[in-house]
Amino acid sequence: MRGATLKVNMISTSCFVCAKKELTKDEVGICKKLLGRRVCQAYCMSCFADYLEVSAEELLARIEDFRDQGCSLF
Numbered sequence: 001m002r003g004a005t006l007k008v009n010m011i012s013t014s015c016f017v018c019a020k021k022e023l024t025k026d027e028v029g030i031c032k033k034l035l036g037r038r039v040c041q042a043y044c045m046s047c048f049a050d051y052l053e054v055s056a057e058e059l060l061a062r063i064e065d066f067r068d069q070g071c072s073l074f
């Protein structure tokens with residue numbers, strides 16, 4: 001999109017590792033939550049689980065926890 005203004009610190013919406021496109025809000029949200037809001041690399045659920053050396057289920061459970069806490073990222 002020519003002429004579109006890019007926001008500073010805009011997080012990528014494709015996976016940094018496997019290049020999966022159109023990451024979900026949850027996937028982007030958990031990256032921001034765990035890596036910090038200024039992060040500009042995003043991971044899909046399975047790559048992020050690998051990166052953190054946890055299971056995808058564990059990651060999903062954490063997303064649920066954050067959602068329950070009313071976190072604005074989810």
Ligand SMILES: [Zn+2]
Nearest residue numbers: 015018044047
């Ligand atoms: Zn990935």
